[in-house]
Amino acid sequence: xxxxxFILLLSLSTGSFASGNDWNYQNEGPDVxxxxxxxxxxxxxxxxxxxxxxxxxxxxxxxxxxxxxSMVHNFTLQNNGHTIVGTWNASYSASLKLVxxxxxxxxxxxxxxxxxxxxxxxxxEHQVNGNKYAGEIHFIYMNPKTHQVAVLGIFMESVRNxxxxxxxxxxxxxxxxxxxxxxxxxxxxxxxxxxxxxxNLSLNLSSxxxxxxxxxxxxxxxxxxxxxxxxxxxxxxxxxxxFTESELESFRTNVYFEDYRDPQPFNTTEMPxxxxxxxxxxxxxxxxxxxxxxxxxxxGPDVxxxTYPLCASRSQSPINxxxxxxTFQPFLPFKFSSSYSKTNNFTLQNNGHTIVGQYFGNDTASFNLTGGALNGTFRFVNxxxxxxxxxxxxxEHQVNGKKYAGEIHFVHRNPDTGQIAVLGMFMESVRNxxxxxxxxxxxxxxxxxxxxxxxxxxxxxxxxxxxNKTVLNLNLVSxxxxxxxxxxxxxxxxxxxxxxxxxxxxxxxxxxxFTESELASFRTNVYFEDYRGPQPLYDRIVYxxxxxxxxxxxxxxxCCSGASKIPLELLPCIAMKFLLLLFxxxxx
Ligand SMILES: [Zn+2]
Ligand SMILES: [Zn+2]
Numbered sequence: 264x265x266x267x268x269f270i271l272l273l274s275l276s277t278g279s280f281a282s283g284n285d286w287n288y289q290n291e292g293p294d295v296x297x298x299x300x301x302x303x304x305x306x307x308x309x310x311x312x313x314x315x316x317x318x319x320x321x322x323x324x325x326x327x328x329x330x331x332x333s334m335v336h337n338f339t340l341q342n343n344g345h346t347i348v349g350t351w352n353a354s355y356s357a358s359l360k361l362v363x364x365x366x367x368x369x370x371x372x373x374x375x376x377x378x379x380x381x382x383x384x385x386x387x388e389h390q391v392n393g394n395k396y397a398g399e400i401h402f403i404y405m406n407p408k409t410h411q412v413a414v415l416g417i418f419m420e421s422v423r424n425x426x427x428x429x430x431x432x433x434x435x436x437x438x439x440x441x442x443x444x445x446x447x448x449x450x451x452x453x454x455x456x457x458x459x460x461x462x463n464l465s466l467n468l469s470s471x472x473x474x475x476x477x478x479x480x481x482x483x484x485x486x487x488x489x490x491x492x493x494x495x496x497x498x499x500x501x502x503x504x505x506f507t508e509s510e511l512e513s514f515r516t517n518v519y520f521e522d523y524r525d526p527q528p529f530n531t532t533e534m535p536x537x538x539x540x541x542x543x544x545x546x547x548x549x550x551x552x553x554x555x556x557x558x559x560x561x562x563g564p565d566v567x568x569x570t571y572p573l574c575a576s577r578s579q580s581p582i583n584x585x586x587x588x589x590t591f592q593p594f595l596p597f598k599f600s601s602s603y604s605k606t607n608n609f610t611l612q613n614n615g616h617t618i619v620g621q622y623f624g625n626d627t628a629s630f631n632l633t634g635g636a637l638n639g640t641f642r643f644v645n646x647x648x649x650x651x652x653x654x655x656x657x658x659e660h661q662v663n664g665k666k667y668a669g670e671i672h673f674v675h676r677n678p679d680t681g682q683i684a685v686l687g688m689f690m691e692s693v694r695n696x697x698x699x700x701x702x703x704x705x706x707x708x709x710x711x712x713x714x715x716x717x718x719x720x721x722x723x724x725x726x727x728x729x730x731n732k733t734v735l736n737l738n739l740v741s742x743x744x745x746x747x748x749x750x751x752x753x754x755x756x757x758x759x760x761x762x763x764x765x766x767x768x769x770x771x772x773x774x775x776x777f778t779e780s781e782l783a784s785f786r787t788n789v790y791f792e793d794y795r796g797p798q799p800l801y802d803r804i805v806y807x808x809x810x811x812x813x814x815x816x817x818x819x820x821x822c823c824s825g826a827s828k829i830p831l832e833l834l835p836c837i838a839m840k841f842l843l844l845l846f847x848x849x850x851x
Contacts, residue, residue: 285299285489286299286300286488286489287345287520288345288520288521288522288523288524289521289652289653289792290652290653290786291653292652292653292656293524293525294651294653294655294656294666295653295654295655295656296489296491297491299489300489300490300491302485302490302491302492302493303489303490303491305485305491305493307483307484307485307493307494308484308485308491308493308527308528309388309389309484309485309486309487309495309497309524309527310387310388310389310390310399310484310487310524310525310526310527311389311390311482311484311526311527311529312389312390312391312392312393312526312529313389313390313391313392313480313499314392315391315392316392318480321481323363323364323365323479323481324363324364324365325363325364325476325477326361326362326363326364326415326476327361327362327363328359328360328361328468328469329358329359329360329361330358331358331359332359332467332468332469333467333469333470334467335465335466335467336351336352336359336465336466336467336468337351337352337463337464337465338350338351338352338463338464338465338466339351339352339461339462339463340448340451340452340455340461340462340463340464341455341459341460341461342455342456342457342458342459342460342461342518343458343459344458344459345488345520345522346376346377346378346520346522347376347377347452347455347518348374348375348376349374349375349376349448349466350373350374351372351374351468352463359371359372359468360372361404361413361415364479364481364498365481366406366411366413366496367406367409367411368406368408368409368411369406370404370405370406370411370413371404371405371406371407372402372403372404372468373403373404373405374403375400375401375402375403375468375471376400376401376403377398377399377400377401377419377514378398378399378400378401378487378522378523379397379398379399379419379511379514379515379522379523380395380397380398380515380521380523380565381515381521381560381561381563381565382515382561382562382563382565382566383397383421383423383424383508383511383512383566384397384421384424384565384566385397385521385523385563385565386398386399386419386511386523387399387418387419387523388416388487388523388524388525388526389416389418389499389526390526391418393799395565396418396419396420396424396503397419397420397421397424397506397511398418398419398506398511399416399417399418399419399523400416400417400418400419400471400504401414401415401416401487402414402415402416402417402468402472411494411496412486412492412494412495412496413495413496413497413498414495414496414497414498415472415498415500416497416498416499416500417472417473417499417500417503417504418499418500418502418503418504419503419504419506419511420433420503420504420505420506421505421506421507421508421511422434422505422506422507422508423508425505430505433503433505434505436475436502436505437473437504437505438470438473438474440467440470441470441471441472441473441474441504442505442506443470444466444467444470444471445471445504445506445510446510447464447466448464448466448471449510449513449514451464452464452514452518453513453514453517453518454517455518456517456518473502473504475500475501475502476500478500478501478502479498479499479500479501480497480498480499480501481496481497481498481499482497483495483496483497484497484527485527487523487524488524515561525796528664528817528819528820529819556570556760557570557571557759557760558615558616558791559616559791559792559793559794560792564795564796567760567762568762570760571760571761571762573756573761573762573763573764574760574761574762576756576762576764577799577801578754578755578756578764578765578801578803579755579756579762579764579798579799580659580660580755580756580757580758580766580768580795580798581658581659581660581661581755581758581795581796581797581798582660582661582753582755582797582798582800582803582805583660583661583662583663583664583797583800583820584660584661584662584663584751584770584805585663585805585815585820585821585823586662586663586807586812586813586814586815586820587663587812587814587815587820587821587822587823588805588821588823589751589805589806589807589812590804590805590806590807591806591807591808591809591810591812592636592752592806592807592808593808594634594635594636594750594752594808595634595635595636596634596635596747596748597632597633597634597635597686597747598632598633598634599631599632599739599740600629600630600631600632601629602626602629602630602631602739603630603632603643603739603740603743604738604739604740605738606736606737606738607622607623607624607736607737607738607739608622608623608624608734608735608736609621609622609623609734609735609736609737610623610732610733610734611719611722611723611726611732611733611734611735612726612730612731612732613726613727613728613729613730613731613732613789614729614730615729615730616759616791616793617647617648617649617791617793618647618648618723618726618789619645619646619647620645620646620647620737621644621645622643623734627642627643628642630642630643630739632675632684632686635750635752635769636752637677637684637767638677638680638682639677639679639680639682640677640679641675641676641677641682641684642675642676642677642678643673643674643675643739644674644675644676644683645674646671646672646673646674646739646742647671647672647674648669648670648671648672648690648785649669649670649671649672649758649793649794650668650669650670650690650782650785650786650793650794651666651668651669651786651792651794652786652792653786654668654692654694654695654779654782654783655668655692655695656668656794657669657670657690657782657794658670658689658690658794659687659758659794659795659796659797660687660689660770660797661797662689663815663817663820664815664817664819664820667689667690667691667774668690668691668692668694668695668777668782669689669690669777669782670687670688670689670690670794671687671688671690671742671775672685672686672687672758673685673686673687673688673739673743682765682767683757683763683765683766683767684766684767684768684769685766685767685768685769686743686769686771687768687769687770687771688743688744688770688771688774688775689770689771689773689774689775690774690775690777690782691704691774691775691776691777692776692777692778692779692782693705693776693777693778693779694779701776704774704776705776707746707773707776708744708746708775708776709741709744709745711741712741712742712743712744712745712775713776714741715737715738715741715742716742716775716777716781717781718735718737719735719737719742720781720784720785722735723735723785723789724784724785724788724789725788726789727788727789744773744775746771746772746773747771748808748809749771749772749773749807749808749809750769750770750771750772750807750808751768751769751770751772751805751806751807751808752767752768752769752770752805752806752807752808753768753803753804753805753806754766754767754768754803755768755803756798758794758795759795772809
């Protein structure tokens with residue numbers, strides 16, 4: 264095991280994850296890493312969302328760095344296909360060692376690299392109370408005797424995220440030599456646009472790290488990239504380093520990849536560490552940009568609220584449905600007027616964000632939906648899909664942290680009140696199943712539904728360009744399938760700008776099953792990543808229409824707070840509180 268870690272670190276330190284394309288941040292992205300790297304689905308993964316209220320104070324010895332830190336050394340900066348790796352030119356015999364911080368023994372500096380995102384509000388891997396920073400710097404260390412790996416992580420903050428007062432206050436905390444040293448770094452690193460591009464630069468590590476190294480969070484996690492090796496000691500410093508937006512922007516524009524993993528569930532039980540080592544790399548295709556005010560890339564969900572303030576409001580959709588925290592309430596069944604079960608013509612149009620299906624005929628008023636505790640009679644407006652970069656992502660809502668391969672929205676509106684109600688269905692790829700599950704789940708989806716969606720996909724996958732459209736006859740009841748009795752209900756918003764609130768959401772529990780090839784065509788032909796991630800629930804209640812609910816196997820998701828006052832099971836929540844004691848928060 265130690266040998267293996269050593270090989271891993273060697274590859275980190277040379278910055279040469281050799282070519283291959285079995286992982287990236289897109290079609291072979293974080294959600295499917297575990298297909299090739301089983302450890303990525305293990306229980307002590309990084310990054311995490313640091314919930315500050317749940318951290319525990321512990322007193323740590325300060326970090327101590329050897330004197331050579333404050334001297335200038337030669338570094339090699341190399342684009343390894345995932346990030347820019349900075350390694351110290353070790354032929355120069357200096358000593359870059361780290362002790363203290365309650366680490367076990369003396370650690371050698373190995374390399375440093377950055378994670379950044381598609382805009383100034385995303386890019387960090389760790390989050391603090393759900394807040395993302397504009398990026399994250401990782402300084403990697405290894406104890407040469409034990410081969411233990413420790414990572415020091417520092418958040419990168421864009422001044423664009425700060426008010427003028429905050430800017431004055433925070434930049435005062437970032438010493439000018441730190442700002443200058445990073446400027447020198449960015450001036451050079453932004454030109455390393457292609458994998459294997461390499462350059463040399465003299466840098467001062469101490470300046471790069473800044474001097475706010477007293478307050479940090481500590482936990483045990485994993486590498487945030489495949490093979491996701493666990494047993495890594497993480498130190499995340501509380502104070503970010505502040506950057507001008509232009510420096511970060513050059514990185515995004517020139518060396519563009521979205522190279523960060525989202526927070527992983529924080530689990531209790533330790534699993535024995537097994538290691539799987541593979542060597543890899545891949546290039547990443549930038550997002551499509553439509554020249555509009557919003558998209559899912561550089562003008563993505565994290566910055567929608569700049570232009571559409573409602574997107575930062577308190578009743579937003581989608582959400583992660585924590586099944587343990589839902590409240591049972593009986594609902595009358597939905598009733599659909601006869602037009603739903605007839606075959607009608609629909610226009611399917613690529614609107615630059617998704618494919619929208621609208622009724623193409625004279626009798627719009629004949630599509631009436633009642634029941635399901637909706638107020639009054641609702642009319643069908645359109646249906647559209649959300650999908651993702653691979654078969655384990657694409658749904659907007661999640662259930663206990665699980666993403667589905669996609670999500671279908673049937674949008675309805677009450678013409679009298681203007682209220683909008685969306686019926687949402689999860690799309691599941693059979694690739695997510697074992698053979699037994701496939702047989703069992705496929706039995707729940709009628710042949711009619713499978714065939715209707717096949718007809719849809721055969722046509723819709725050809726609408727590859729903005730404004731492409733066609734007309735297709737479809738039967739809405741067939742598309743919806745017949746598992747419409749079990750659902751979750753809550754009050755939310757549109758999941759796209761302007762993020763209007765007051766939307767009644769119904770998410771059906773049983774997904775519709777698709778063959779992977781149908782979904783794969785969509786991804787390949789009509790490629791965009793068109794889904795928003797879950798938003799905070801705040802004090803909203805999620806109701807369920809069925810009595811017996813299953814709990815998540817991940818304790819974090821069984822921990823309810825806020826208005827979801829009737830958790831199905833209190834025990835997991837209490838276990839969670841104990842687990843959170845593992846966190847430690849040092850403040851001076
Ligand atoms: Zn990293
Ligand atoms: Zn939608």
